[in-house]
Each structure stands twice: as structure tokens, then as C-alpha cells.
Amino acid sequence: MNINNLPKIELHCHLDGSLRVETVIELARKENIELESYDYDKVKKLLSVNENCRSLDEYLEKFDLPNKVLQSKDNLRRVAYELLEDAASENIKYIEVRFAPIFHVKNGLSLEEVIESVVCGIRDAEKKYEIKGNVIISCIRGLDLKHVFDSIEAGSNFIGQGVVAIDLAAEEREGFAHEYVEAMRLAKEKGFRITIHAGETGFGKNVRDSIVLLGAERIGHGVFIYNDKEAYNLVKENGITLEMCPKSNIDTKAVTNYKDHPIYNYYKDDIKINISTDNRMVSNINLNEETSNVIKTFDMSLDEYKEIYINSVSAAFCDNETKEELLKHL
Numbered sequence: 241m242n243i244n245n246l247p248k249i250e251l252h253c254h255l256d257g258s259l260r261v262e263t264v265i266e267l268a269r270k271e272n273i274e275l276e277s278y279d280y281d282k283v284k285k286l287l288s289v290n291e292n293c294r295s296l297d298e299y300l301e302k303f304d305l306p307n308k309v310l311q312s313k314d315n316l317r318r319v320a321y322e323l324l325e326d327a328a329s330e331n332i333k334y335i336e337v338r339f340a341p342i343f344h345v346k347n348g349l350s351l352e353e354v355i356e357s358v359v360c361g362i363r364d365a366e367k368k369y370e371i372k373g374n375v376i377i378s379c380i381r382g383l384d385l386k387h388v389f390d391s392i393e394a395g396s397n398f399i400g401q402g403v404v405a406i407d408l409a410a411e412e413r414e415g416f417a418h419e420y421v422e423a424m425r426l427a428k429e430k431g432f433r434i435t436i437h438a439g440e441t442g443f444g445k446n447v448r449d450s451i452v453l454l455g456a457e458r459i460g461h462g463v464f465i466y467n468d469k470e471a472y473n474l475v476k477e478n479g480i481t482l483e484m485c486p487k488s489n490i491d492t493k494a495v496t497n498y499k500d501h502p503i504y505n506y507y508k509d510d511i512k513i514n515i516s517t518d519n520r521m522v523s524n525i526n527l528n529e530e531t532s533n534v535i536k537t538f539d540m541s542l543d544e545y546k547e548i549y550i551n552s553v554s555a556a557f558c559d560n561e562t563k564e565e566l567l568k569h570l
């Protein structure tokens with residue numbers, strides 16, 4: 241099986257975790273951001289984790305520098321374009337790019353301008369490559385609730401025009417969902433689809449809450465549903481797709497290695513899964529490598545891969561016309 245040639249759908253990819261190292265260096269120079277070194281290997285170390293990364297919190301520190309360089313329209317538009325260019329080269333046919341607008345307003349951009357810049361970058365790439373993309377607006381747990389409502393308001397201007405969904409990301413406390421019930425209700429009312437990072441670092445019950453209290457249609461990661469029977473059944477019975485990113489889970493020590501990752505057991509038990517990278521730069525991986533690691537570790541057949549592709553198309557937040565196009569790539 242030639243894995244590079246397989247068509248792919250990426251549903252879970254953070255823009256600010258997926259920059260090219262050389263672009264970060266160039267933008268840091270352009271924006272007069274002082275780095276200890278501008279050497280490629282040294283900057284790469286600043287931007288990506290190694291096997292010594294101990295937790296999700298430590299993993300998230302890698303986003304500091306990317307967000308420093310992403311404070312202008314041009315820079316945002318450029319990195320969104322480059323991400324789709326990279327994705328197209330991996331034969332990704334559709335990608336949902338997520339980012340938190342609130343991280344990009346430090347130099348005076350409005351939330352709307354931030355979102356518009358990323359959408360423009362995606363459209364630029366769509367014109368040049370055989371790939372389509374949409375935006376998921378991430379809100380950050382641990383920041384104030386006001387930015388969640390502000391991000392929903394700003395993003396709602398782009399629903400149907402590049403923005404498709406809302407997400408809650410970053411640190412995961414047990415029982416976090418209760419705080420966001422009102423915000424997610426509003427988001428849904430405004431036409432956002434809903435995906436939530438949950439069950440990433442140990443709490444299966446958070447997946448249950450995300451579905452029941454927040455209306456999540458997909459779950460980012462959901463690794464730990466195995467320790468909460470109710471969450472497991474809820475995911476399975478409601479056909480909730482888990483956006484799974486094994487390398488990222490290994491990096492954050494949620495699982496020890498590919499073999500121990502539950503992705504294939506879930507798939508075999510009829511739970512819907514998608515294979516994504518989470519953060520190309522931080523986890524030092526692309527979707528060809530991630531797909532290959534999963535297929536080889538579990539000795540998956542081509543038919544099994546096709547089933548995952550078809551499910552990923554059906555779980556995508558794009559319109560039906562796009563879905564029909566995506567199915568033709570098989």
C-alpha cells in the first residue's frame with residue numbers, strides 16, 4: 241500500500257502548532273523578535289517536543305513563539321496558505337484548520353481580522369492546489385469566559401464562508417464542561433458545529449459531559465473513553481467521531497507508544513475515528529507519517545483505511561457538495 245498516495249482527510253490540526261520552522265525564523269527576523277539563535281536546528285528545538293516532554297502543559301509551551309510571530313494579517317494569511325500547501329503535498333483533500341483568534345490580537349488586530357486573514361490564506365491555497373479547507377475557532381480553557389463569547393460573535397460573521405465550527409482546547413480539568421454550557425448553546429444557535437478537546441489527558445467523563453452538556457458532535461482525542469463506560473457507549477451509540485492524533489498523545493504521555501494507543505481497538509469496536517496530526521511542527525510529524533505509523537502498527541488493510549476515510553468525510557463539517565467530491569478520491 242502506497243500510503244503517500246492515499247487520499248486523506250485531516251479534521252484536527254492546529255494552525256499555530258503546524259508552522260514551518262523556516263517560516264518562523266523568517267517571520268521572527270521580519271518582526272524583530274529576538275531569538276537566542278536563528279539557526280534552523282536550534283529554532284526547531286524551541287518549536288517541537290522530544291521524548292522528554294512530560295505533559296500536555298509542557299507541550300503547550302511550544303506555542304509561545306509561534307503566537308509571537310502571528311500578530312499581523314499578512315503573517316496569518318501566509319501560514320494558513322503554507323499549511324494547506326503542505327497538506328496538499330501529503331494528498332490531503334480536505335482539512336479543518338483550528339486556531340484561537342484571541343492569541344493573535346496583541347498588536348491590535350480585531351478577532352474578525354484574524355479570522356478573515358486565515359480564511360484568505362486557505363482560499364489562496366484552494367485556488368492553487370486540489371485541496372479544500374475550513375476553519376474551526378478554538379477557545380482556550382484557562383482564559384476568561386468573555387473571550388469565548390467574543391470569539392463566537394466574531395466567528396459567526398464567517399459561518400458558511402470559511403468558518404464551520406467551535407472548539408474548546410488547551411488544559412483539561414475534570415468537569416470543565418459545566419462552565420461552557422451557555423456559550424456552546426449560543427454557538428450552536430449561531431450555526432457553529434461543535435467539537436471539543438476532551439478525554440485527552442485522563443478524564444473519560446469529560447467526553448460524556450462534552451456530548452451531553454455541550455452538544456459536541458466530534459471529540460478531539462477522546463483517548464480515555466476506555467475508563468468511562470458511559471462515555472464509551474455514548475460515543476459509540478451516537479456515532480461521535482474521535483479525532484485521533486496518536487503521536488501527539490505519545491508526546492503528552494497520554495499513551496506510551498503506538499501499540500498501546502486505543503485507536504485500532506476503538507475502530508474494531510465500531511467507534512468512528514479520524515487520523516490527524518494535531519500539531520505538525522510541535523509533534524514533528526505530517527499526516528503521511530502518522531497514517532503510515534497507524535497502518536503499520538496495527539497491520540491495517542486498505543479496506544479498513546477506506547472505511548476510516550469515508551467516515552472522516554461524513555464527520556467533516558463541510559457542505560454536502562464538498563463531501564460528494566471528497567468521496568470521489570477513493
Ligand SMILES: [Zn+2]
Pocket residue numbers: 252254409437460518
Ligand atoms: Zn488539539
